[in-house]
Amino acid sequence: VVFDRGPFVSFANCGLPYYVGNVIADERRLLVASPELFRERFNIDVHTHSEAISVDLGHRSIRVRDVNSDDVRTEHYDVLVLAPGAAPIRPALPGIDLPGVFAVRDIPDSRRIRAWITDRHARTAIVIGGGFIGLEMVENLMHRGIAVTVLEQAPQLMPAMDPEMAEPIRAHLASKGVTVYLGDGLAGIESDRDNSLVVT
16 A cells, blocks of 8 residues: 555656646646556555655554545554655745745646746746756746746756766857856845846
């Protein structure tokens, strides 16, 4: 039995930026497997929208909250595996929770970004982080006609690469009109009078 508080059991997270960019137009193409497939193929019972809220080791049980109804139930286990995954880094900086500041972690995140771009007729964007996901977001925001700036705290894009390999990436982005700031971290975000954001 698997419990997941999110709405999807398996999705192509590497495709999220391409969904934002409308390269992948149909959200269903991001879905890899359904709870039904897990049940039929692997004999795994998946419960989505189900958050494990406590563990009772003595009674070998967990309490599970249905995120839609807030109903709580107890489930018993023989073996317990904790696999909560990761959460996006949201540094404790001024303005980090303002409307228009997004993380890209799952399909609902992508939906919120797409809606913001459409509803606000977004023309500019700042991407914090020049790693794989950040650069895929740059590509896809540009695909939607948005002018993009990248802010990377490390002295190069793609910090996991050797500097000699990262420099051509920076040069390519510059040739496409992307503004890149290296060795420069996020200090804070403020809301401007026109409901845009000012990033320091």
